[in-house]
Amino acid sequence: MKTYEEVLQDCALADDRIVVMTAENRAAIRTLPPQLGERFIDVGIAEQTMIGAAAGLALRGRIPIVHALATFLTLRAFEFIRDDVGIAGLPVKLVGGVPGFLSDGNGPTHQAIEDISLMRGIPNMQVFAPADMDDLASTLPTILNSPHPCYIRYPASTPTQVERTVYDIGRSEHVANGNDVTILTYGFLLREALVAKRILEQHSISAGVIDVRWLKPFDWEGILPLVRHSGLAVTFEDHFLTGGLFSILSEALVRNELSVPVLPIALEERWFKPGLLPDVLAFEGFTGAHLAERIRARFDKRPLSPKRTVHQEAVGIG
């Protein structure tokens, strides 16, 4: 299986419209400068200039794919994305590094947990949150060929090892069957959802798992039958509660006049405690075991027991 970098290199060498850009964040594209020469453009730590320049390159027929940490890309340069890429409808591809919990120990300034909310609000912007490199690398050529702008949550390096059947834009992957509950998730949390499924099985709860992958376009047709069948949907995401998957599913249900119970698991009105990823998951209650426990509690009709109290004071933020 080729890496993201290898697939991007192949695409760029085959199509000279592709320009690889970065605001001095080369983690995902370290080997590309000598391969691409002048079609590798590093503007320095200047996200706004990167997006404006990407729009200018796209106006001239190029397909720019830009790289920066997800927070700086979607927050610092938000108005440039909205105005210069969004209003113009240019096919600029935006790759946000260390989104959600993947920012580990960086702290709240680096926690992109409103990126999906912001990017999906831009007309015609696509939003892709692959679970692993395999999914990203396999889908990348299709994204580069699409005439639309696209925001990509750059995934963790650990493979999820699930069988995938489709790599089309806007298609979810039905990863596991289940009758009692359907867990909807995206990004690396997919592997925690699969852990939760195995735990729930031991307690005679049959959980289905959907890798939503595309937050926009959202695979309503693929997801609805499974959600209706199980009778309980769980949205599981490293994003603020507002504007992410819980919002997207709720909007779709209401718009279609459907009533299905939804248990949202997301970051509610808070940033998360910085630390190494496994410790963050444990502290914040986002491991597979935590997820299984939350779902069991729901089935036991017990009140949901928050694993944690407000932590902002402890971290010294707020």
Added chain:
Amino acid sequence: MATDGGCFIGASLSCADLLVYLYSEVLNVSPDRVHDPDRDYLLLSKGHDVPALYGTLAELGYFPKDRLKNHLRTNDSIYWHPNRAVPGVEFHSGSLGHLLSVGIGIAMDLKLRKASNRVFVLLGDGELNEGSVWEGMLTAAAYKLDNMIAIVDRNEFQANIRTEALIPLEPLSPKFEAMGWNAVRTDGHDFEALHRAFSELPNESKRSNEPKKPTVIIADTVRGKGLPGIERRADRWFVNFTHDEIRMLLEELHGNAQARLTSDTLMVR
């Protein structure tokens, strides 16, 4: 455009002479080549001066002059800021501090293709408050974009206040020079002076041995130029004149009589 809904007339008049000079003497563009990849690009980063651009484009035949009667009508795309649905408009703007970076992207593509066309970006002086402009200055210099020419419409006004009374810009040329640009200062209303300034632009044969740099033309202008009734008036930023006042202003423009402006033209925008 300055009546029945109004427009930013003062900031348009300060750069009207610049646009006339650019379109008639400098830019390699024409109405029948608006999509020609070998054309020069002019980007209006201070988008609120779009009446000056539309007036110029209409005079040059990019679209019928009658189309300007669609100003603020929802059946067209002519409003207070540029829209590229109008022939000759290269990109939309409105939010300040964007089009230097968009111009950098166009200039980078031209460099990749070893093309000889150039990118001109018209900036407002108040717009220089925006940090993104200074980001772009560094990047344009780093990438040696000698095919990029920024033009500062130095009319000495922010929206409501003189630049030097709020966020002083002077000395301005040395700032650009320190950022790695060539800087040329000129009178922005005198065509002879403009001719001298623009003849100093980088040229493949003339400057091939010199370091490759982007160039800024700092054009000293007068906000409201040509209409003494509104020239250099901080309260004539966004104006919405009555038809009578427009008639008087046209008389004033032709030097016949001073206009008597009574309407409350100070509008917060």
